[in-house]
Amino acid sequence: MRIVVVGAGLGGVSAAVGLHRRGHEVTLYERGAELREAGTAVVVMPNGVRALDELGLSDYVRGQAMPAVNGGLRDWRGRPLLVTDAVQAQRTVGPSVAVSRAELHRALRAPLPAELVRTAAPVQRLDPDPAGVTVISDGQPSTRADAVIVADGIGSAIRSRLFPQHPGLRRVGRLDLRGMLPAPASPDVRELLAGILVDRRSGAMFGLFPVGESDLYWFTDSALHGPPPGAQQARRDALSLMADWHPAVPALIEATPPADIYVDAIACLAEPLPSFAVGRVALLGDAAHAMTPDLGQGASQAFEDAAAVTRHLADAEPADVEQRLLRYDAERRPRTDRLMLASSRQSWLMSRTGATAWLRDAMLRATPRRLAMRRLASMWYA
Numbered sequence: 001m002r003i004v005v006v007g008a009g010l011g012g013v014s015a016a017v018g019l020h021r022r023g024h025e026v027t028l029y030e031r032g033a034e035l036r037e038a039g040t041a042v043v044v045m046p047n048g049v050r051a052l053d054e055l056g057l058s059d060y061v062r063g064q065a066m067p068a069v070n071g072g073l074r075d076w077r078g079r080p081l082l083v084t085d086a087v088q089a090q091r092t093v094g095p096s097v098a099v100s101r102a103e104l105h106r107a108l109r110a111p112l113p114a115e116l117v118r119t120a121a122p123v124q125r126l127d128p129d130p131a132g133v134t135v136i137s138d139g140q141p142s143t144r145a146d147a148v149i150v151a152d153g154i155g156s157a158i159r160s161r162l163f164p165q166h167p168g169l170r171r172v173g174r175l176d177l178r179g180m181l182p183a184p185a186s187p188d189v190r191e192l193l194a195g196i197l198v199d200r201r202s203g204a205m206f207g208l209f210p211v212g213e214s215d216l217y218w219f220t221d222s223a224l225h226g227p228p229p230g231a232q233q234a235r236r237d238a239l240s241l242m243a244d245w246h247p248a249v250p251a252l253i254e255a256t257p258p259a260d261i262y263v264d265a266i267a268c269l270a271e272p273l274p275s276f277a278v279g280r281v282a283l284l285g286d287a288a289h290a291m292t293p294d295l296g297q298g299a300s301q302a303f304e305d306a307a308a309v310t311r312h313l314a315d316a317e318p319a320d321v322e323q324r325l326l327r328y329d330a331e332r333r334p335r336t337d338r339l340m341l342a343s344s345r346q347s348w349l350m351s352r353t354g355a356t357a358w359l360r361d362a363m364l365r366a367t368p369r370r371l372a373m374r375r376l377a378s379m380w381y382a
Helices: 010-021 046-055 086-093 101-109 157-162 231-241 248-255 298-312 318-350 354-366 369-381
Strands: 002-006 025-029 041-044 072-075 080-083 097-100 123-129 132-137 143-145 147-150 169-182 195-198 205-211 215-223 261-269 281-283
Touching (some): 002 143, 010 025, 010 046, 010 101, 041 046, 041 205, 041 215, 041 298, 080 354, 097 101, 097 205, 147 157, 205 248, 215 231, 215 248, 231 248, 231 261, 281 318, 298 318
Parallel strands (some): 002 147
Antiparallel strands (some): 072 080, 123 132, 169 215, 169 261, 205 215
């Protein structure tokens, strides 16, 4: 079959490779001038690693396994709230891996022949008819496809055309900073690795993950009032907010140049989509189910989508497409709807202040590790 994938992010590239390997005639459209992924790092959860296994694309992430550290939740001073046994976690639910976004993107796209990719090719519209879909792209000849997979990200223009009555994105009033840097000789950060610090006074968070043998990836999540600031101002604000946190927190933020810090106002879909499939068109990744980052499931859910759409279209003929994409929708939408809701609840809970946050911290300290592991396993295996 002729299949067009719109958007060459992590999910789109994975789907394009999976469908190409199943023998379909794939064309990947990317609005950018080159095929690349910008940003810092990404954490791929165990379910995301298994989805890449299914696609035959997991060699890179499995070669970057996270060291055996005690992750989990701590307060702003680094004192344990709910700390997990990383060795037992990997044995029970599989590895989580923090990797460079750019390196992961390179590894995922490597099996895709260059002639299948059209860069600097934003898709203006899709014109469906009973026999297929015509893809209209700026400055490119139109392409006919039997199926179109839309993976054009959180601000998907195609999603808004497919569902004009949907309210689209909503900002959640939180600001995300992300940075990556070589691990400094001091201060010692080992106890904080693969963990998140939360501050019941301000509702802010700081996460820290090892990337490879020598780099660190960090992020912050704090309240946002008004428009998002630039990287330099956001860095100053974070340093002021977190000045009395565990000494590693301000030290790592200060050691990261503003040019290497990415700033985003956190947003998610205001409500779930009514379907991921419209005729011969299916949505994937953030275009389908943009959620807050609180469960770390953004990339992993895109990989699950890519594996599922590849599986459902594996041996399909053009006449089968609409029915197969409905099966994809039936498999994926209930799971991502649950995770969107769970992620929003987690965002609300972890950003509390005052008495509610004090009670949250007390409950976290009282939660048995085995119970926490079972809850994680239910998310990563569902």
